[in-house]
Amino acid sequence: MRGAVASPGVNTSDLGLQRTVRVEVGVGDTVVVYTTRSGHSGALAEQFAAMIDAPAYEVKDVAGHAGLVGFLRAGFQASRRLSAPMGDPGIDLTDVGTVVLVQPIWASNLSPVLRTWLDAHRAELSGARLAMLASQSGSPPERFRSNVEAELGGLVAFAAIPERLAMQERIDRLEALAGCLQPARA
Numbered sequence: 001m002r003g004a005v006a007s008p009g010v011n012t013s014d015l016g017l018q019r020t021v022r023v024e025v026g027v028g029d030t031v032v033v034y035t036t037r038s039g040h041s042g043a044l045a046e047q048f049a050a051m052i053d054a055p056a057y058e059v060k061d062v063a064g065h066a067g068l069v070g071f072l073r074a075g076f077q078a079s080r081r082l083s084a085p086m087g088d089p090g091i092d093l094t095d096v097g098t099v100v101l102v103q104p105i106w107a108s109n110l111s112p113v114l115r116t117w118l119d120a121h122r123a124e125l126s127g128a129r130l131a132m133l134a135s136q137s138g139s140p141p142e143r144f145r146s147n148v149e150a151e152l153g154g155l156v157a158f159a160a161i162p163e164r165l166a167m168q169e170r171i172d173r174l175e176a177l178a179g180c181l182q183p184a185r186a
């Protein structure tokens with residue numbers, strides 16, 4: 001795969017990760033694809049990728065949403081369900097079975113840059129399962145989940161992690177998310 005940002009070699013002790021969960025989805029089967037404005041989703045993505053031993057790739061927000069103008073534009077684009085320009089990490093999606101999308105919640109909607117990435121790879125992703133991991137300030141996440149599922153179809157796993165959540169609780173929620181990625185046993 002090209003353009004991996006975080007790899008299975010990430011030092012998990014730097015991330016406060018005290019336990020490692022090896023999710024039996026097969027190496028190369030699951031990828032973590034994230035976007036971030038101020039770093040929380042990026043850290044979450046790398047922590048989760050290290051936990052499940054999967055690569056993480058950043059979809060760059062090339063127009064940027066920094067500062068007050070960026071904040072207002074982010075809210076506008078998200079609430080109107082618009083797309084935004086992205087820097088494609090160029091993932092080889094041929095053998096990918098599960099994509100874990102990671103993003104900040106903006107106005108309870110799918111990220112505008114992830115929308116662009118998903119649209120660009122719609123054909124390649126037609127057989128893939130999608131999961132969502134979101135960083136947020138703390139609003140009830142049910143509306144976000146239902147908005148995302150209305151656009152993308154059912155998610156195989158979902159978690160929303162408030163920025164200020166205690167590390168152990170965060171690990172517990174990430175482990176629960178990882179457990180949902182296990183293939184159903186016959």
Ligand SMILES: Cc1cc2nc3c(=O)[nH]c(=O)nc-3n(C[C@H](O)[C@H](O)[C@H](O)COP(=O)(O)O)c2cc1C
Pocket residue numbers: 035036037038039040041042071072074075103104105106107108135136137138139140163
């Ligand atoms: C435009 C905008 C809208 C937001 N809307 C929500 C929201 O609906 N619910 C919520 O809990 N947090 C909301 N947030 C807070 C972010 O989701 C939160 O700060 C997140 O952790 C930022 O992640 P990042 O550092 O990866 O950008 C919003 C932030 C921005 C900039």
